[in-house]
Amino acid sequence: MNHDQKHQKPKTPTITLRKFVLSDVDAFMSWAADPRVTRFQRRDPYDDPADALAYITTHILPHPWYRAICINNTPVGSISVKPAAGEDQHRASIGYRLAYDYWGKGIATEALKLTIKAAFEELDHLERLEAIADVDNPASQRVLEKAGFKKEGVLRKYVRLKGESRDMVMFSFLVSDAV
């Protein structure tokens, strides 16, 4: 009997997506203040909840599609869909972040699946969802693949992350890929 058979894989908790409210700031800090989570993000971890509140107010609340990933209505992460600028409204990019204690339970994959479905239903003309993951972030690459995204290639020195330009793996999920 191998290790996997001896230890049953824990079930993914039920997750829901909802819009953020200002009172979510403390929950928000549980991932936004954590350097393990912000490692592959452009921003540094937040120290001050006041800054987090400002971010929720100016960026999250007015955002075209930004949701809290919730367990029992408590946010444990966030996921957002950002339509491309200009003419290419058929295209949008997904980003997500999860509090460290909730990693490895299938939550991000489930949040992505819910988001894919909602995005294609709610965003007019959407045909392509894309996501990029740092080449040194295999966990995120696996999450995207499990959610049904297809790897398209490695874009070299594609984005600047904390002063260094990084190679990123580009993934897409097309409206025709939807099950």
Add this chain to the structure above:
Amino acid sequence: MDEKTSEVNQSRQFHEVTLREFELTDVDDYFVWASDDRVSPWWRWDTFTLKEDVLAFMEKTVLPHPWMRAICLNGRPVGAIWVTHRTAEHQCCAELGYVIASQYWGRGIATEAVNLVLGTIFGDMEGLERLEALVLVQNVGSQKVLEKAGFTKEGTLKKYLIHKGKISDMVMYSFIPADN
């Protein structure tokens, strides 16, 4: 010059590709490719029909462009090449575009122009670490130009851009300084 020397000079095709900034007086040359139905299908712009419109386009877009050059053959513009920085988020990256008048296709001019750009752009643009180019899947000619100039094909981005009203797959190419 005796007859023999002048014959030799005429048969040796003088073929020098240079880049320089555009001036409004280039409008007649610009109009040649801007009005060419063989060229515009590969680009998002519609074929220009009026020279005044090309002049307006040059005033509004070409002359103020942060990095755009006339591709000159023996001193005369036969096309254009440009490098456009991405947004504030992606300062390390810029996109390459170029157009050549159709009567000059197939003569290696685009490849030379791209090579000239590669020689200077990383010095010219502070912080630039990636030059990319997106090419329609069916634009095999342009893919060959980029490959000859040393660009790396990174993959095909499906349904990436809207081109002439149609959502199109684009091939992504890049060149980074380490490729030299």
